[in-house]
Amino acid sequence: MNCRNPLCGFCYENYRGRANHKGHRGYRKVPRRQEVVMGDILRKRQATKTDEVASASVGQDSVFSEMPGLWAHISESRYPDGSPRQTSTVTVFVDAGVLKVCLNDRDNGLTAWGAGATLCDALHALEVGLQGDSLSWRSSAGQRGRKRGK
Numbered sequence: 001m002n003c004r005n006p007l008c009g010f011c012y013e014n015y016r017g018r019a020n021h022k023g024h025r026g027y028r029k030v031p032r033r034q035e036v037v038m039g040d041i042l043r044k045r046q047a048t049k050t051d052e053v054a055s056a057s058v059g060q061d062s063v064f065s066e067m068p069g070l071w072a073h074i075s076e077s078r079y080p081d082g083s084p085r086q087t088s089t090v091t092v093f094v095d096a097g098v099l100k101v102c103l104n105d106r107d108n109g110l111t112a113w114g115a116g117a118t119l120c121d122a123l124h125a126l127e128v129g130l131q132g133d134s135l136s137w138r139s140s141a142g143q144r145g146r147k148r149g150k
Contacts, residue, residue: 002023002024002025002027003023003024003025008024008025010024011024011025011026014026014027014028063119063120063123064123066124066127067123067124067126067127069127069130069131070090070103070123070126070127070130073087073088073103073105073130074087074088074089074090075087085107086106086107087106087107088103088104088105088106088107089103089104089106090102090103090104090123090126091104092119092122098115098116098117099115099116099117099118099119099121099122100113100114100115100122101113101114101115101119101122101123101125101126103126103135104140105137105140106140109139109140110137110138110139110140111137111138111139111140111141112126112129112135112136112137112138113136114126114129
């Protein structure tokens with residue numbers, strides 16, 4: 001049943017979209033929200049200890065057989081003196097038609113970049129820079145203002 005009063009304030013609010021009064025002109029049925037079951041997404045997870053991760057062996061891929069410096073950066077969880085280190089990560093993306101790779105040294109909060117026509121070329125550019133100690137290391141944007149626990 002709709003309100004028949006042409007000067008009804010509730011009808012006017014409905015019409016202008018300011019409110020939604022049931023029984024007045026311009027009333028819109030509001031769809032009921034469906035509950036989203038998060039299930040396993042929100043469960044508590046146990047953090048793994050760095051010693052357990054360090055003991056896991058990672059097989060060397062054939063792509064990295066010619067890049068021992070880069071492979072050591074992303075796979076070695078200890079420094080040569082035996083002290084623990086956080087492994088580095090490599091991010092790959094294409095920007096303006098050029099394939100680029102970012103080596104993120106998480107332990108030191110630094111990043112280095114390489115580019116090439118193919119993935120192997122870009123990774124090789126990083127390897128050459130690592131071997132010749134000629135990479136331009138920059139402060140990692142993710143580390144700004146964040147306390148790092150060591």
